[in-house]
Amino acid sequence: MRRILFLLIFGIAGLAILLSLGFWQLQRLAWKQGVLAEIETRIAGEPVELPDRISLADDRYLPVTISGEMEPGEIHVLVSVKQVGAGYRIIQSFSTEDRTILVDRGFVPTTAKQAERQTGQMEVTGNLHWPVEIDSYTPEPDIDDNIWFARDVPNLAAALGAEPVMLIARSQTDPGVTPLPVNAAGIPNDHLQYAITWFGLALVWAAMTGYFLWRNRAPSKSEEQ
Template identity: 35%
Template sequence: MTARPVWLTVLLLGCCATLIVTFILLGNWQMRRLAWKTDLIETVESRAFGEPVDLPERFEPDAHSYLRVRAVGQFEMDKPVLIKAVTGLGPGYWLMMPLLAEGRIIWVNRGFVPAQAQDPAGWALPDLPVTGLLRPSEPAGTLLERNDPGAGRWVSRDVEALSEAVGLGETAPYFIDADHNADETAWPRGGLTQLSFRNTHLSYALTWYAMALLLFGAVAYLTISRLRR
């Protein structure tokens, strides 16, 4: 039998070592994601289900995201914007509407409307004061699509771009996901903020670590067997 060239053995060992390191790094990344997801779940549980509080003087995403708040003001009823959305109720739009409150412009996500309910005449009147959850602005667009204000196509809730598109001034760097206080069958349907999060990062991390360990064991076994021969 012809002996395997040394360079080929070195190449195979290098590829295996690269894969082992890659698996470990992926496991480490999943562990970081686990810590982030755990913090997110704890944050939502501590902020989203309490009594509504006044708007913060200065918005800090880490400190105020998902905080339940109340706001009093006047809606600009002639400046609604529909944002493309997919929810548990199906495809449709988020209804965004500016609220003039406390000397600033605050965009409110009044809730979901299906494609067949885009006519404002069929929308329920907004409740005041507004209660809901603070969410940071979503600039530019999504991973797959971009906002196109000129064409009136919106895929994310970029509050600064929304204000510029409808001719409003300085805008708070967040929006409020409003509660649903109208009839259960009325549109828009608020209160659809996702508050439960799937957390499988630990199982993914253990899978990557197991793959690294198994590959290392296989390489070690084959290497020892070859040296013995």
């Protein structure tokens, strides 16, 4: 009897923990969906002038329109686009009246890597962003062939003589460059999968607990005799 009681308490406690983790992930899912909705709303907002003081925390995704000069000289960041294939993001410096920042103009296929692109006076609308694309597996840029493997904003800014501020263009800056605007699709939201995992484990735990309780309550052959 004590063994059955121990199995029952242990099983209920484990089931409660697994279910609580599943419901916690559902709460996190609702929170994350709200955050993503706010980000999408911010991304699609009316563009404003480039702030004098830029905060990475407060100005991420801020829609901005800048006027000035797209400087010659570009950096190519290797990227792959669904249903298109491999190509490069074109990163250049852009000078306004009193400052120079980075502009991610968008995507070109590998065959257009060396193509001439429009520079000079223009207006660009996009969103400020500081992509987090660097990890321990990211290769160092191939400077000789001008191939970078991530948008490392500080290093890109140093290479192009600009502030570590990047505007991801959503307006077209050249007929041959396809803008890749900022969106929330790349922000991880795995809480539903986590919740399903915890609830699945809870179901398995409940089944195992039931099995062990049944096995321990079933009469042995010596008791039947």
